[in-house]
Structures are given as structure tokens and as C-alpha cells.
Amino acid sequence: MQLRFAYANTGEEYVKRKGWQQATLSRCPLHAQGGCRFARHGTYARVSPPGTLITRYYCPDGHRTFSLLPDCYAARLSGQLSEVEAVVRAVEQAPSQAAACAGLRLDIELPGVQRFVTRRVQAVQAALVVIKGLVPERFGACVPTLLAFALMLGVPEVLVALRGIAESWLQELPRPLGFCPRPRPGGGRDRARQHRAGADPPGLLA
Structure with a gap:
């Protein structure tokens, strides 16, 4: 968990x-x-x-x-929330998602870039919609975009700020902002992922 x-x-x-x-x-x-x-x-x-x-x-x-x-790390995705936010903001500011994809992840083919971008855009939009409903007095008038939330909050990085604002609901919010487990095939949700027991490698806690 x-x-x-x-x-x-x-x-x-x-x-x-x-x-x-x-x-x-x-x-x-x-x-x-x-x-x-x-x-x-x-x-x-x-x-x-x-x-x-x-x-x-x-x-x-x-x-x-x-x-x-x-707070700086994305949940259940590699990397940091700032990296996720950069991708989603690029899409919000581009004439289309396809146009945004053309300038992202040059290390993989375009279909892979599109999947990479779509997962992040959909996940962030889903989280923003949920937060609008949870805190309507603050975000009810915002459209579910990072730009709109940034203007409302007056911060350069929205997702990191929302991790603290929405702390009480993180177990219900979807990744990469929240910690809600992935849906299981056929319905329901996976139990929180368990980590194997074991000591740290030598020197890591030094």
C-alpha cells in the first residue's frame, strides 16, 4: 500500500x-x-x-x-510527476495530440509514443475530474486541464501541489497522482501491491 x-x-x-x-x-x-x-x-x-x-x-x-x-514521484509509473505533467501540458498546448506526439519520445516509434501519451493524458484528466467533484468549492469552475488548475492554484507544477491538497483521497484517486490500485480484469481492484521482505543492499543506508 x-x-x-x-x-x-x-x-x-x-x-x-x-x-x-x-x-x-x-x-x-x-x-x-x-x-x-x-x-x-x-x-x-x-x-x-x-x-x-x-x-x-x-x-x-x-x-x-x-x-x-x-510527492515528486509518480505513483505506479516510472519517473516524476513533473515529467508526467510536462507530457500532458504539451498535449494541452498543441493543436492536436498527434502534433504533440511528434515531438515526444524520439527513442520509440510513433504508435508507442501515442500509447505513452494517451495513458498519461487520460489518467491525469480522470484525476482532475475526481478532484473537481471532491473539492467543488475550489475547483468546481475549472475545466479538467492542468492549465486551468495552474491558474486557479497559482503554482508552476499542479500535480505535486494536488498530491498534498488531495491527501485525504489519495487511496481513491487514480495513478499517477493517487494511489488507487489498478482495476482487475472482470471487475474489482487488486489488493495493494506487497513488497518482498529483505535487507537493503550494503552501503545504501550509509
Whole structure:
């Protein structure tokens, strides 16, 4: 299960400062009263930025792991929210999605770029629609675009700001902003992904 780690810097700064060492949970999310042998459970690695480690905890009684995802990182997608936002903003500002795709991801063929872009655009728009409904007094008048939300919030990066604003609903919001598990084939949702137990590689916590 992913949880929010409030973090104001970029992924590169997180790696440089070994931010996983500061990410902590004071108590088990499943057992607020304690007594469940809740403990730190090492870390797991993310691909980008290189060197990223994510802190995790484990509740033996609840058979559940909890990972603390910094605000700058996309949920269930590689990379950072700023990278997702850059793609979606490029589409919003282009005459068409096809035109935006022509200038993105030159390392793969155009059909792959279109799938890459479509997944991110649809996911972000879905999250913005949900947030409009959850906080109508603030966002009800906004169209579900990053540009409109940026003007309303007065911030350069909308998704990182919304991670904090929508903290109470992150388990219901879709990736890459929220932590809602993927739908399962045939209906329902997957249980929160569990991480294998194991110590950190030598030197990573130094």
C-alpha cells in the first residue's frame, strides 16, 4: 500500500540527500492502538531517477507492506510527476495530440509514443475530474486541464501541489497522482501491491 511522504524537492534532490532515511511512519495504519509488531521493512528501488530508494514498513499481523512515496514521484509509473505533467501540458498546448506526439519520445516509434501519451493524458484528466467533484468549492469552475488548475492554484507544477491538497483521497484517486490500485480484469481492484521482505543492499543506508 502506498502512502504519501510530504517532500518539497525533486527526485534528484531526494536521491542526493538520501531522503528515504527521513521517511518514517510513527504507527501502523492498520492498528492505531499499536501492539502489532509494526516495523521498518527496508527499501525498494525505483528506476528513475537512478539511485532512488523508497522506504517501506511492514505489519506482520495485517500482512501488509506500506511504502512512503515522496510527492515528486509518480505513483505506479516510472519517473516524476513533473515529467508526467510536462507530457500532458504539451498535449494541452498543441493543436492536436498527434502534433504533440511528434515531438515526444524520439527513442520509440510513433504508435508507442501515442500509447505513452494517451495513458498519461487520460489518467491525469480522470484525476482532475475526481478532484473537481471532491473539492467543488475550489475547483468546481475549472475545466479538467492542468492549465486551468495552474491558474486557479497559482503554482508552476499542479500535480505535486494536488498530491498534498488531495491527501485525504489519495487511496481513491487514480495513478499517477493517487494511489488507487489498478482495476482487475472482470471487475474489482487488486489488493495493494506487497513488497518482498529483505535487507537493503550494503552501503545504501550509509
